[in-house]
Amino acid sequence: MTTEEFKEWLGYHTTRFPALKKWLDAQEDSKAVVVLWQKTLSGVSLEHATVVTDRLYTGEVPIPKNCEYEKELIIPLILQLARTIASYEHRKEASEATRRSVREPRYTCKTCLDQGIVMVWSPRSMEAMRSGQFDLIRETRGSCFAACSCEKGLKRQNPDHPKAIPLRAYDSQVMLIVAGGHIGNKESIEELRDWIASGKIEDPDFGEI
Ligand SMILES: [Zn+2]
Numbered sequence: 001m002t003t004e005e006f007k008e009w010l011g012y013h014t015t016r017f018p019a020l021k022k023w024l025d026a027q028e029d030s031k032a033v034v035v036l037w038q039k040t041l042s043g044v045s046l047e048h049a050t051v052v053t054d055r056l057y058t059g060e061v062p063i064p065k066n067c068e069y070e071k072e073l074i075i076p077l078i079l080q081l082a083r084t085i086a087s088y089e090h091r092k093e094a095s096e097a098t099r100r101s102v103r104e105p106r107y108t109c110k111t112c113l114d115q116g117i118v119m120v121w122s123p124r125s126m127e128a129m130r131s132g133q134f135d136l137i138r139e140t141r142g143s144c145f146a147a148c149s150c151e152k153g154l155k156r157q158n159p160d161h162p163k164a165i166p167l168r169a170y171d172s173q174v175m176l177i178v179a180g181g182h183i184g185n186k187e188s189i190e191e192l193r194d195w196i197a198s199g200k201i202e203d204p205d206f207g208e209i
Contacts, residue, residue: 005046006038012050016057023071037075041082048082055081109150111177116152117145117167120175121192125183129196134189143178146170 001009014021024030041049055061056074061081067073107113121143127133128140147156147167156167170177176195179188 001038001041001044001046001049003038006041009041009046009049009053010034010037013053016053017074020071020074033072037072040075040079044079044082045086048085049078051085052078052081109148109152111170112148112150112153114150114152116148116150116156118148118170119143119178119181120146120170121178121183125192126176126196129192134192141183143183146175 014024024033027033052061056063056078063074064077067077112118125134125141125143128137133140145167146169147153148170153170157169176192179185179191182188
């Protein structure tokens with residue numbers, strides 16, 4: 001919680017538990033107490049702290065007796081309860097993510113994700129990267145399509161296929177797939193940079209489509 005959020009929460013909490021406010025106001029240095037409380041709850045979100053207040057208020061979570069006598073003990077209790085909520089939410093999110101990944105479609109071809117085609121950096125882009133023009137002249141950046149070597153891709157290479165534009169076969173030795181399918185993507189550009197730096201030779205004949 002930020003200072004503002006903490007103030008908001010403290011106002012919310014003490015409206016429900018006025019005895020705490022009374023106790024706080026009676027302290028010799030109530031400001032220092034508030035600073036300590038804020039520090040204690042700095043890692044707690046406003047949302048979770050508010051949920052804890054609501055649960056204590058409604059009796060869903062009973063307030064331990066010792067908090068009656070030592071009012072300030074409520075703060076570490078709130079910290080503990082808020083952490084429990086946060087860790088529960090974290091676990092729930094993680095298990096949902098696992099479930100989602102199980103449901104994700106399984107592709108027969110990992111290269112083209114069953115599209116039959118892959119987007120690769122154009123020979124011009126590769127040449128520009130090699131000569132240092134790539135970062136200076138935006139127009140040198142481009143991509144083209146190549147047919148994958150899988151069953152679907154082979155159809156795209158067939159000039160007799162009614163719907164297919166015949167494409168050059170994808171060859172990982174001379175072509176680099178555009179990561180994420182977007183030439184403006186920082187990661188894809190860095191991948192091209194590394195690819196060129198590694199000394200791979202581009203095939204000047206594979207042509208732009
Ligand atoms: Zn494929």
